[in-house]
Amino acid sequence: MQMYAMIGVRQTKLKSVLSMIKQLKFIKNVNTVYGEYDIVAELNTRNNDASNSLLKQIRETDGVNTIKTFVVSDAINEKNSIFS
Incomplete structure (x- = not known):
């Protein structure tokens, strides 16, 4: 099951949250972003x-x-593009 999680974080905890999320099983990618959310994580789980x-x-x-x-x-x- 593939999904994206937009995560809002208290700025003083950004580094520790990033560190923790990167270590979790089933996390494919983690990026910091500008805007309403601070982190975008790509998750790929079994079910x-x-x-x-x-x-x-x-x-x-x-x-x-x-x-x-x-x-x-x-x-x-x-x-598998919809534009092909």
């Missing part, structure tokens, strides 16, 4: 239970204020 467990770990991390998730419905790449 719904694993996703819920991972998101709970992130939510309960000291310094995490908000989290918004986006579940991927269709993975689009150059071979």
Whole structure:
């Protein structure tokens, strides 16, 4: 199950939150961003239970204020492009 998590973080905790998230199983990529959220993480889990467990770990991390998730419905790449 592929999804993206937009994570709002207290600025004084940004480094520690990043460090913790990067170590979690099923995290594919982590990036800091400008805007409403501070971190975008790409998650790739086996199933719904694993996703819920991972998101709970992130939510309960000291310094995490908000989290918004986006579940991927269709993975689009150059071979599987809607524009081809």
